[in-house]
Amino acid sequence: MATIAERRRIARLVHRFGFGPRPGEFSTLLAGGFDQAAEKYLNAPLRDAFADSQGEPAVSDQGRRPAPNSAQIVAYATEKRAQLTSLSFWWLDRMVLSEHSLRERMTWFWHGHWATSYQKVDDALPMYLQNQTLRRNALGNFTQMSREMVNDAALIFWLDGQTNTVKAPNENLSRELMELFTLGVNRYSEDDVKETAKALTGYKVDKSSGKVTFYPKQHFTGSIRVLGTQGAFDANSLSDFLVARSDCALFITERLWYRFISSMNPLSDLSLTSSFASRDISALVKAIGRHPALGDPDNSMVKSPIDWLISSARALSITPSQFSNPNLIRNYLDLLGQRPFFPPNVGGWPADQAWLSTSSAQYRIQFATLLVKEGDLTPISSLAQNKRIDALADWLGIVEWSSRTRMALNGATRDPARLTLLALCSPEYVVSA
Numbered sequence: 001m002a003t004i005a006e007r008r009r010i011a012r013l014v015h016r017f018g019f020g021p022r023p024g025e026f027s028t029l030l031a032g033g034f035d036q037a038a039e040k041y042l043n044a045p046l047r048d049a050f051a052d053s054q055g056e057p058a059v060s061d062q063g064r065r066p067a068p069n070s071a072q073i074v075a076y077a078t079e080k081r082a083q084l085t086s087l088s089f090w091w092l093d094r095m096v097l098s099e100h101s102l103r104e105r106m107t108w109f110w111h112g113h114w115a116t117s118y119q120k121v122d123d124a125l126p127m128y129l130q131n132q133t134l135r136r137n138a139l140g141n142f143t144q145m146s147r148e149m150v151n152d153a154a155l156i157f158w159l160d161g162q163t164n165t166v167k168a169p170n171e172n173l174s175r176e177l178m179e180l181f182t183l184g185v186n187r188y189s190e191d192d193v194k195e196t197a198k199a200l201t202g203y204k205v206d207k208s209s210g211k212v213t214f215y216p217k218q219h220f221t222g223s224i225r226v227l228g229t230q231g232a233f234d235a236n237s238l239s240d241f242l243v244a245r246s247d248c249a250l251f252i253t254e255r256l257w258y259r260f261i262s263s264m265n266p267l268s269d270l271s272l273t274s275s276f277a278s279r280d281i282s283a284l285v286k287a288i289g290r291h292p293a294l295g296d297p298d299n300s301m302v303k304s305p306i307d308w309l310i311s312s313a314r315a316l317s318i319t320p321s322q323f324s325n326p327n328l329i330r331n332y333l334d335l336l337g338q339r340p341f342f343p344p345n346v347g348g349w350p351a352d353q354a355w356l357s358t359s360s361a362q363y364r365i366q367f368a369t370l371l372v373k374e375g376d377l378t379p380i381s382s383l384a385q386n387k388r389i390d391a392l393a394d395w396l397g398i399v400e401w402s403s404r405t406r407m408a409l410n411g412a413t414r415d416p417a418r419l420t421l422l423a424l425c426s427p428e429y430v431v432s433a
Contacts, residue, residue, distance in 0.1 A: 002030040008399045009295040010037045015303070015397060016260050017041050017289050018101030020311025023379045026397040042289045044102045044139055044282075051098045057090035059083045059124040061209040083124035084341070088330065091131065091340050092320035095306075096313045106138035106285065107131065108306065109259055111340070112348035114149050114181060116158045118341040126154040126210035127341050142252060142279040143243045146182060150200070150235040153210040159346065162205040165218045169197040176346050182242040184251035188227060195224040199233035249273045252281075256288050262299040263352040269293070302355045302431050305336035312368065312424055315396055316375025324374060332367040336360055361425070368424040372417050381416035388413050392420070398428045 002010070010029050014021050018041055021029070029037040062079060066072035095104045111134060118127050130152050137145035149155055156162055156173065164170040174196035178188045202219030205212055214234075223232050226241070233241065242248060250273050257267040275287035293299055303311070309329070313320060320329055333339040337360070338349055379395045380388045389409050393401060401409065405426050412419040423429055 002033075004400055005295055006030070006034060008297070009034050011397050011399050012294050012299075013037055013041050013289060015307070015311060016294075016301070017285070018105060019095055019307065020314050021395075021397040022314050023317070023376075023395055027394045030394070038286075038290055041102060042286045045100055048103070049099045051094055051104070054090070054094065054097075057083075057124070057128060058086040059128045061125055062123065063208055080122075080124070084118060085326070085330075087124045087128055087131075088340055089321040089326060092310070092329070095310045096318070096320060102285075103135065103138055106281070107135040108340075109256075110134040110138055110145070112259075112343060113255060114152075114155060115343035115346050115348040116152075116154045117343050117345075120158055121154045121207065123208050123210075126152075126157070126205075126207060129210040130154040131341075137281075139282040139285065140280075142248075142276075142281055143240060145281070146239045146243045147236050149181070150177065150239045151203070151212050153205045153207060153212050156203055156212060157205045157207050161200060161203055164197060164201050164203070166198075166201050166220050169194070169201065169220075171197045173197075173200055177239075178242065180346060182239075182251065183245065183247045184254065187247045187251070192226055195226050196233075196238060198222075198224050199226075199238040200235055203235060243279060246273075249276045249279075252276060253284060253288075256284060259351065260288055261291065261293050262296075263301065265293075265296075265299060300431050302352045303429075304349060304351070304355055305333055305338040305360075306340070308364065308424075308430065309333065309367070311397075312371055312375075315379075316371055316377075316420075318371060318375055328370060332363060332370075335363045336367070356430075364430070365421070365425050368421050372421050372424070375420070377416045377420055380419065385413040388416070388419060392423050393428075396423060396429055398423075398426075401426075401428060 007030065010026070013034070014026065014029065014037070029040075060083070062076060062083070066076050095101075095108065098104050111131070114130075114134065116127070116130060118124070121127055133145075133148050133152060137148060159173040159176055160170045161173040164173065171193050175193045177200075178192065178196065179185055198220035202215045202217075203212055204215060204218075219234065221232065223230055226233070226238070227245070229241070250270070253273045253276055254267050257272070269291070272284070272287055272291065276284040312318075320326065323329055330339065337344075337355075343349055380391050383391050389401065389406060392398070392409070405428055408422055408426075409419060412422055
């Protein structure tokens, strides 16, 4: 029988590096031990039975928005909403149904890192293309990822890079490239921002198609001085230069630690950066996933709304796009404050205790009630009442019930739906303890 410490490490591995266990999976992982679980969860296979056979979302180039009050505007707006819905549920389905969660989990992480919102981009195709770029590089080499992202139409448009010219430099992209994407806060100067903006001039976006074109005549071709180095740069060479710096290795390690280990206890083991020496994302993920801090009781984290929804849907065998009213899923994610393709700002979503509030608890109960009505409850409904509470912990991948939660669950063992609802909204499930 697994110890509480073993259960904690495996539960955190499954919920943080995946999206929670499927029915029966947690018990199997406990039987095999942490090393076997880590081998499974921290190594993405080349092929995923669901993800690689899933159709593409119905997104396409809609061209320019028709004039207001024109005959075409209603059809255009209707199609635009349909494309966003298709894209959103295509990704939610991938998160829930992929046979191996790590690639989608890391795609979600990078979506928050290179945070770009549909709110401004306002076209599904460039958001889809960016999502595919993030997925393609999610566990690859960060040098390549950064190169592709500085040439990404959605990101460039989101940060006003298409208005950045020799005559009128725009510093938004250059600032965030250093502060939020590659180096971190206080690892560059304002002069560096001004200089790197010059290197990013001349890139124009056709937003509806997601195509980026480089115009040499609008690019600054002179020498600039960045972080003490003099030279001529374009977007690619600037990206390579920033990613190669030691500050980048530290920053990306810090960001992964913050999202996967603890947002409260900062990275202290700087030796982890050596796993990122060649900018191999997969190597760094494996090192962090096997780090002893994963099992530290102090390193609990509150699940974000997406983490909570996807883990609940996996447990209940719910396919988001097949929900009786998919709009309810979208609406509750909006109410909870986290909807794919809509990060609140370029810094991405908050973490941990920011997701705890009286209103969010009420919305979560309402949302969970809807999920339970459509979910498969046989993992506990098929069991004798005196077996259900312990089986519930294994079904959902929970370390252990507190005495207070167990008391509440004891009063609902006759009603599988109510029992499941209480569990999904319990502190032990909302928090990745």
